[in-house]
Structures are given as C-alpha cells and as structure tokens.
Amino acid sequence: MPSSVMACRWNRAGCWFLLVFVLAGSTIRSAKQAPLSQHVHTLSSEEAANLLLHIAKPSYPAIAKVNFIQGTVELAITVNDVGHVITTHVVEGEPLLAVAAIDAVRKWVYKPYVSPEGPAPFSTNVVVNFSLRSTKFRTRIPENAEKDLEKQIQPPEVIAPAQSDPPGDAVQLKVLVGQRGEVVDATAGGIEEPQIDQALKNLEFWKFRPARWGAIPVPWYITVKVPVGRAAMEKSASRKAP
Structure with a gap:
C-alpha cells in the first residue's frame, strides 16, 4: 500500500475512521462507468486531496461491527469536470466495508481540476480504513474474524x-x-x-x-x-x- 500524504480522522459511535489518499495505479473499470469524451487526467494523491471540498463520513456497517470486521478499502475513482465522483471501483476490500466506502465516497465533492485546456475529469485512488478502536472492542476482537464471518454467509x-x-x-x-x-x-x-x-x-x-x-x-x-x-x-x- 502506498504511503499516505494526507489523513483526516474523526470519531463516530466509538469507532475511528482514517482516510488516506493514494496515487492511482493502473486503469480500473467500474461495473457502471459513464463514458467521458474528455481526456481523464491521473492526479497524485496530493493534487487530489488539495481539491477536496466535501468529505462524506462513511457509516460503519452494524453487521461488520458485531462480527469484528475491520480493515481498509481501496477505491479507484473518477471525478468529472465539475468535481463530482462519477465512478467508483473496488481495488481491494472486505465486501461489507466496501459498499459502505463506496456509498460515502460517491458523495464527495472536489473543486474542478483545471488542465491547460480548461476544467477536465481526473482519476485517483482513495483508501478508507475502518478500525474498531474503542475500549469495549479492544480486547474482544478475534484473530480470524473475516474467516469466521465467511463461514456464516450464504x-x-x-x-x-x-x-x-x-x-x-x-x-x-x-x-x-x-x-x-x-x-x-x-x-x-x-x-x-x-x-x-x-x-x-x-x-x-x-x-x-x-x-x-x-x-x-x-x-x-x-x-x-x-x-x-x-x-x-x-x-x-x-x-x-x-
């Protein structure tokens, strides 16, 4: 995982979230990707973070909490020329957390990226970290929580x-x-x-x-x-x- 250059933390319902902005790697497709007529620029993590105007806080899924599921979700995103997130794709992440991360990141708003030709869409990667760090969870998290949950899933x-x-x-x-x-x-x-x-x-x-x-x-x-x-x-x- 690339090293972070910017992070923001907040506390909600006894759980901490860490957002880390990372550089986009290879081009990744979303299941429902809107076509873009303009060239999509690839921005570094610093460039993309500096354009952020609004970050929607992700909700920690209740079923993930009770099953002690935590970890990071990496998303590849595309932002259009007016600053709205139009595609999200899961690069890596546990499914319960991945959907929560997607729901939040789709609400993020960026200042439009301005290329030499004018406002233009861009792509980058973001990482959302879900961590159960409150005192009531600290001593109870099992080592194989994800495998234990998988056994219970149809x-x-x-x-x-x-x-x-x-x-x-x-x-x-x-x-x-x-x-x-x-x-x-x-x-x-x-x-x-x-x-x-x-x-x-x-x-x-x-x-x-x-x-x-x-x-x-x-x-x-x-x-x-x-x-x-x-x-x-x-x-x-x-x-x-x-």
Whole structure:
C-alpha cells in the first residue's frame, strides 16, 4: 500500500475512521462507468486531496461491527469536470466495508481540476480504513474474524443470466452483489478491452439473489462466467477503432 500524504480522522459511535489518499495505479473499470469524451487526467494523491471540498463520513456497517470486521478499502475513482465522483471501483476490500466506502465516497465533492485546456475529469485512488478502536472492542476482537464471518454467509446466487449473444467465449468476473441483489462492482483481470466492455454490458441484465447472514441480506462477492458472443465483441471493437 502506498504511503499516505494526507489523513483526516474523526470519531463516530466509538469507532475511528482514517482516510488516506493514494496515487492511482493502473486503469480500473467500474461495473457502471459513464463514458467521458474528455481526456481523464491521473492526479497524485496530493493534487487530489488539495481539491477536496466535501468529505462524506462513511457509516460503519452494524453487521461488520458485531462480527469484528475491520480493515481498509481501496477505491479507484473518477471525478468529472465539475468535481463530482462519477465512478467508483473496488481495488481491494472486505465486501461489507466496501459498499459502505463506496456509498460515502460517491458523495464527495472536489473543486474542478483545471488542465491547460480548461476544467477536465481526473482519476485517483482513495483508501478508507475502518478500525474498531474503542475500549469495549479492544480486547474482544478475534484473530480470524473475516474467516469466521465467511463461514456464516450464504453466498449470492445467480437468478437469471440473460444470454442474448450466441455461444462463444466467456469472461470470468468477480462481482460485488449488494444487499438488494444489484451489481455494485465487477472486476476482470488480464482480459482484453473489447471482452471486458461486452461482459460488463451483458452483466447489467443479470439478476442475483443477495448473500445472507442468517435472514439478513448482506453485500458479498461472487465469481461468475459471463458469455461474450464473438459477433458482439467484433462490433464493440469496430466502434472503438479510429
């Protein structure tokens, strides 16, 4: 994890949050990324932090608290030319905390970044740290809290994958399914761009049954293979050709 250059702390409900701004690494895609006609600049952590006008405080999920789940969530974000966060993607993070971090970061507001050509969108990474540091938790946190919780989770299930394309290649995606069964985020590694584009487009028509902790729906990850028709991939590639 890159070293921090700026941090802000606050106390809420006996829990401390630490926000660390880090430099964006490789380009990462969101499951629902809005197209941008302008060039997206990559800002350093210092540059992005200096543009922040408003930080929304994340809510520590109750189920994460009672199961002693803590840790960092790293998000790759894109901010448009008026300073609003328009895409968020989970680089790393426990699912319960990841959704809470996304909900908060989407409300952040930045001063517009001004390039030599004028106001322009930019990308950067932010890290949100959830830590149970109050005295009542300090001596009770188990060593294997995440593994213990995972054993209690009934994972998400695919209800209705929509396969409108003819049989062909399939792209494996790691999908973060929200507590209402919606796709919050999706990740594919080592896949060419036309395949990723088509897989994410097809994923929008999939339906999921959310994961459950007992009778309570919770956000969780599921790995799925999304069929990608060759004709659709060629059509997508031709649209991107100059």
